[in-house]
Amino acid sequence: MTAPTPPFAAGPPVDPARIDANWRAITFxxxxxRPSWTERLLRRVGVPSAAARLVxxxxxxxxxxxxxxxxxxxxxxxxxxxxxxxxxxFTLLVLAPLLPVLxxxxxxxxxxxxxxxVLATPRRGLHTILLRTATVLAIAAPVVGLxxxxxxxxxxxxxxxxLPGLTCTLAALSLATAVGPxxxxxATAIGWLAAAAGMAGAVDGVGRLAVFSPASQLAWLAAAAVxxxxxxxxxxxxxxxxxxxxxxx
Amino acid sequence: MSGLANGPVxxxxxxxxxxxxxxxxxxxxxxxxxSVRGGLTTILGPNGAGKSTLLRTLGTVLPLDEGSLLxxxxxxxxxxxxxxVRRRLGYLPQDSGLDGGSxxxxxxxxxxxxxxxxxxxxxxxxxxxxLHRVGLADRxxxxxxxxxxxxxxxVGLAQALLGAPGLLILDEPAAGLDPDxxxxxxxxxxxxRGRATVIVSTHLTSEAAHSDTVVVLDxxxxxxxxxxxxxxxxxxxxxxxxxxxxxxxxxASWQQADGWVRCLGDPPPGASLVPPTLEDGxxxxxxxxxxx
Numbered sequence: 001m002t003a004p005t006p007p008f009a010a011g012p013p014v015d016p017a018r019i020d021a022n023w024r025a026i027t028f029x030x031x032x033x034r035p036s037w038t039e040r041l042l043r044r045v046g047v048p049s050a051a052a053r054l055v056x057x058x059x060x061x062x063x064x065x066x067x068x069x070x071x072x073x074x075x076x077x078x079x080x081x082x083x084x085x086x087x088x089x090f091t092l093l094v095l096a097p098l099l100p101v102l103x104x105x106x107x108x109x110x111x112x113x114x115x116x117x118v119l120a121t122p123r124r125g126l127h128t129i130l131l132r133t134a135t136v137l138a139i140a141a142p143v144v145g146l147x148x149x150x151x152x153x154x155x156x157x158x159x160x161x162x163l164p165g166l167t168c169t170l171a172a173l174s175l176a177t178a179v180g181p182x183x184x185x186x187a188t189a190i191g192w193l194a195a196a197a198g199m200a201g202a203v204d205g206v207g208r209l210a211v212f213s214p215a216s217q218l219a220w221l222a223a224a225a226v227x228x229x230x231x232x233x234x235x236x237x238x239x240x241x242x243x244x245x246x247x248x249x
Numbered sequence: 250m251s252g253l254a255n256g257p258v259x260x261x262x263x264x265x266x267x268x269x270x271x272x273x274x275x276x277x278x279x280x281x282x283x284s285v286r287g288g289l290t291t292i293l294g295p296n297g298a299g300k301s302t303l304l305r306t307l308g309t310v311l312p313l314d315e316g317s318l319l320x321x322x323x324x325x326x327x328x329x330x331x332x333x334v335r336r337r338l339g340y341l342p343q344d345s346g347l348d349g350g351s352x353x354x355x356x357x358x359x360x361x362x363x364x365x366x367x368x369x370x371x372x373x374x375x376x377x378x379x380l381h382r383v384g385l386a387d388r389x390x391x392x393x394x395x396x397x398x399x400x401x402x403x404v405g406l407a408q409a410l411l412g413a414p415g416l417l418i419l420d421e422p423a424a425g426l427d428p429d430x431x432x433x434x435x436x437x438x439x440x441x442r443g444r445a446t447v448i449v450s451t452h453l454t455s456e457a458a459h460s461d462t463v464v465v466l467d468x469x470x471x472x473x474x475x476x477x478x479x480x481x482x483x484x485x486x487x488x489x490x491x492x493x494x495x496x497x498x499x500x501a502s503w504q505q506a507d508g509w510v511r512c513l514g515d516p517p518p519g520a521s522l523v524p525p526t527l528e529d530g531x532x533x534x535x536x537x538x539x540x541x
Contacts, residue, residue, distance in 0.1 A: 021378070024381055025378070028373065028381075028386065029373065031389055033352055033355070033389060036355075049368065050368075050369075053362045059349075113347065114359075114408075116305075116340075117341070117347075117360060117405070117408060118360065120309065120335055121365075122332045122333075122335040123365065236328065239328075239331065240311060
């Protein structure tokens with residue numbers, strides 16, 4: 001006498017490998033770590049999960065960059081003088097445009113985790129860089145802006161550094177396509193500080209802020225357009241290893 | 250050139266012709282031709298032969314100086330073609346740069362986003378599967394910086410597997426792996442080679458023995474293309490043992506564990522020939538002294 005076929009064996013055969021794969025997917029859903037609080041916050045305010053992941057992974061947002069941000073605010077407010085409210089903002093305004101340069105350009109290339117792996121993905125390097133620039137500015141702008149507003153200086157100074165900051169970032173990115181991110185950052189910082197100090201040294205009083213005046217802002221806008229054009233024209237450089245950046249041995 | 254013996258050949262088609270690259274004034278690739286579709290191809294060569302430069306070029310991360318490269322008929326010099334090639338590519342560079350404080354899962358998810366692999370849930374399943382394949386399913390929440398060198402290498406392999414790409418380029422994937430990890434790597438590669446074109450570099454002949462095709466690269470040029478058996482056969486009648494160090498000119502000689510001196514080159518009359526190994530064939534193919 002043979003044993004009756006149990007009813008549960010009567011169905012169509014199920015591929016054990018598929019069961020295994022499904023089980024792994026379910027258990028991994030439970031095991032996958034929760035996103036960080038910054039990422040959860042971004043998703044709660046409506047940022048799509050992929051964009052939130054890219055923003056959180058911005059390599060420039062290291063402890064050293066936040067330290068630089070704090071240093072700029074502390075130095076800037078330390079120099080504030082109620083007797084000369086406008087011109088004493090010089091330190092804060094002249095240092096702030098370097099923050100996006102440090103956060104975007106200096107953190108690019110071989111300083112970036114998994115740089116070569118990311119290059120081999122379909123994501124365009126220029127898109128990533130623009131997203132990082134926006135991210136870094138989105139953090140620096142309110143912090144520096146509030147610091148400026150907290151001082152006795154006129155309110156327009158809170159945003160006076162933004163355009164020079166964007167121009168410096170685009171200038172450094174254009175340079176980086178030729179000489180690599182480190183030398184580009186150094187050259188841009190020296191160039192900017194020299195320009196600001198040169199224009200400030202010539203005059204006294206409120207004129208020290210000549211580099212942020214409306215006429216200068218127009219010049220910065222024009223320069224941003226030129227450097228932006230160079231960055232777009234040379235965007236292929238952000239999709240490849242650059243012999244100039246020292247990543248190719 | 251070499252598919253699997255049974256079934257249709259699948260995987261990306263890689264056609265390279267006359268690849269030439271100079272870095273810092275030094276010619277690193279000197280006219281490399283390559284034609285691969287499906288199976289496992291191992292690029293074998295001494296240190297400094299140009300293996301990494303070749304894989305970086307095939308992996309589209311290093312722009313082409315001279316020559317032509319077509320992957321599935323697409324030319325990586327054009328932006329739209331390059332992006333399409335990168336959608337079909339899994340790439341593990343020699344120096345993967347996998348460090349920093351982020352967790353294994355977060356890093357892989359970031360790379361999955363860069364690879365455009367779908368919504369959060371799809372990516373999570375792909376990452377779970379890739380981590381399972383490399384034996385790191387229980388490490389998803391660990392900081393990458395806390396992993397051993399071999400584990401980081403496996404995370405690198407996991408990211409290359411994401412999305413089951415038709416072209417898998419792995420630069421020295423076995424470097425820093427212990428024997429168990431190497432066996433697992435072999436397993437993963439064997440599983441993939443039936444569905445993808447897998448190109449792997451190594452400077453170890455033992456790693457090349459398992460491939461469908463071996464390409465010997467030396468001083469930026471291809472010295473041999475064929476099966477491991479054919480590379481071994483290149484040393485037929487050119488390997489022998491003797492009791493003393495050779496006096497005449499030989500290609501290479503070294504003392505074996507059993508005390509005999511193994512010699513490669515043109516044997517003297519009456520030499521006791523021995524069956525060649527893959528390493529013998531390799532050493533006779535690269536025409537410069539190589540430390541053994």
